[in-house]
Amino acid sequence: LLIESFKPKDIELTLVCLRTAGFVIRKADPLAMKNLILEIQNKASTCASSDSRVQFMLDVLLAVKNNNVNKIPNYDPSHFEHLKKILKTFIREGNFVSEMKIGLKDLENADTLGGWWIVGSYYAGNLVGSAEGSREPGGGREPGGDNKEEFSAKLLELARKMRMNTDSRRKIFCIIMSAEDYLDATEKLLKLGTKNQTERDVMFVLLDSSVQEKTYNPFYAHLAVKLSGIERKYRLANQFCIWDKIKLTADMKDSQLENLGKYISHMVREKSQSIAVLRTVHF
Secondary structure (H helix, E strand, C coil), X not given: CHHHHCCHHHHHHXXXXXXXXXXXXXXXXXXXXXXXXXXXXHHHCCCCCCCHHHHHHHHHHHHHHCCCHHHCCCCCCHHHHHHHHHHHCCCCECECCCCCCCCHHHHHCHHHHCCCCCCCCCCCCCCCCCCCCCXXXXXXXXXXXXXXXXXXXXXXXXXXXXXXXXXXXXXXXXHHHHCCCHHHHHHHHHCCCCHHHHHHHHHHHHHHHHHHCCCCCCHHHHHHHHHHHHCHHHHHHHHHHHHHHHCCHHHXXXXXXXXXXXXXXXXXXXXXXXXXXXCCCCC
């Protein structure tokens, strides 16, 4: 709405939004941010090039696009991170904050269509998979909606090369590889739940990716330990995956054997697995 009118006051408000939530939107919904950038650039091209505030807004937009916080004057993300840490102290270990993808259209039409984000609430809008289920850019998303634009083509191609042969494993692989760190990956993977034995696919991807690395990367082991500490199903799934992988050691390269050994030793050292996990090894 601010971009459509693009008056001086709207430009200032857009700047406030970009400086406050630009990096958060970039991380949470890259596709929406990409569409927003294109829309602002198209609108700015019709304005006078001498307008300093428009130029400043484009500079801020470019900084957000390139994830360069140093290019934004007086930008201090520490307060936002401080509030996030305070919020996490009120959450019991093993639980997480689930972000609701509520769009502006959802809020505007809440009185007539209802709110799908309220448990037990009536909702008269289009359901996922319906013929009229398409949504405008920036609109809300019904829970469970499939987003094929969630991951880049390059990442999906890498998943194919790593022989992630199911949709579930490809999605898990992309989540892991696009995470900022193992804590970020943990939070995103926990949101997948453990239905349909998802935990087995998670542990398979972690162990297989760890083994296939050219040099050992402890990231996968740290993530496996963290998940196992939160939910016992992940610990059991990890144990079964290790047993299955041990059976394939005869066909592994020396580097893969070394990675597998370091992965298992990390599990035992961190008490995520007992030494009994090696009982399938024939000495």
